[in-house]
Amino acid sequence: MKKLILLLSLMILTTGCVTASKYRMKVDEAAKNQSQTQQLTIDKAALEKQVADLQENNKKLTDALSATKNKKDQMISELTQENQDQANKVAALEKEKEDSINSLKKTYDNLVKDMETEIKQGEVQITQLQGKLTVNMVDKILFNSGEAEVNRQGKDTLSKVGAILKNVTDKQIRIEGHTDNIPISKELQQKYASNWELSTARATHVARYLLETTGIDAKLLSVSGYADTRPVDTNATPEGRAKNRRIEIVLVPLDKISK
Numbered sequence: 001m002k003k004l005i006l007l008l009s010l011m012i013l014t015t016g017c018v019t020a021s022k023y024r025m026k027v028d029e030a031a032k033n034q035s036q037t038q039q040l041t042i043d044k045a046a047l048e049k050q051v052a053d054l055q056e057n058n059k060k061l062t063d064a065l066s067a068t069k070n071k072k073d074q075m076i077s078e079l080t081q082e083n084q085d086q087a088n089k090v091a092a093l094e095k096e097k098e099d100s101i102n103s104l105k106k107t108y109d110n111l112v113k114d115m116e117t118e119i120k121q122g123e124v125q126i127t128q129l130q131g132k133l134t135v136n137m138v139d140k141i142l143f144n145s146g147e148a149e150v151n152r153q154g155k156d157t158l159s160k161v162g163a164i165l166k167n168v169t170d171k172q173i174r175i176e177g178h179t180d181n182i183p184i185s186k187e188l189q190q191k192y193a194s195n196w197e198l199s200t201a202r203a204t205h206v207a208r209y210l211l212e213t214t215g216i217d218a219k220l221l222s223v224s225g226y227a228d229t230r231p232v233d234t235n236a237t238p239e240g241r242a243k244n245r246r247i248e249i250v251l252v253p254l255d256k257i258s259k
């Protein structure tokens with residue numbers, strides 16, 4: 001009987017040990033699973049943050065690319081407009097140049113037509129070169145010897161010139177006086193100390209006559225006296241000196257006039 005009780009006790013103890021062991025295993029397994037679950041939750045949160053960061057970076061990159069594209073498109077648009085403006089400006093300048101050349105050519109043709117007689121007689125020479133028109137008039141058809149006031153023949157000649165030049169609005173009109181290298185005679189030195197004064201006085205009288213009789217805009221006129229510093233022929237012969245004693249009316253591109 002005692003042996004049976006002992007055996008039963010041993011069996012009960014043995015059974016209890018097995019149950020406790022399984023319990024601890026289950027507890028350990030549950031704790032392990034819980035730990036793994038927590039780690040997975042942490043890993044998931046970290047992964048989600050990485051994904052969010054990547055999405056944010058991707059958005060920033062997309063925005064940056066879009067901004068760069070917009071800036072590039074704007075620069076292209078601005079450069080295109082600038083090129084177009086430059087092309088328009090060049091075209092306008094070309095047209096202005098062409099119109100100026102045509103206007104100068106018309107003035108030249110009218111002067112040649114109206115002064116055909118003077119040109120044939122060698123008293124007037126008209127030239128057009130590189131945007132510059134020059135009316136060269138020998139002094140004998142404008143002035144009496146040693147004088148600066150325009151004579152009757154000179155007035156007739158200048159009236160022809162002025163009738164055409166009064167229509168010129170896009171050129172400067174320079175009146176230039178020139179002499180030969182023969183010094184002023186003593187009797188004339190009281191009026192003109194040298195050829196400088198004589199050449200300037202003659203140019204001034206021509207300008208004044210044109211202003212008073214033809215209505216040329218005074219802002220377009222300028223007067224210069226060069227004495228014998230710009231000869232067109234030799235001063236060694238009477239014929240050469242006669243060519244050097246002259247008035248030149250020169251049309252050149254109009255400078256900006258200060259207002």
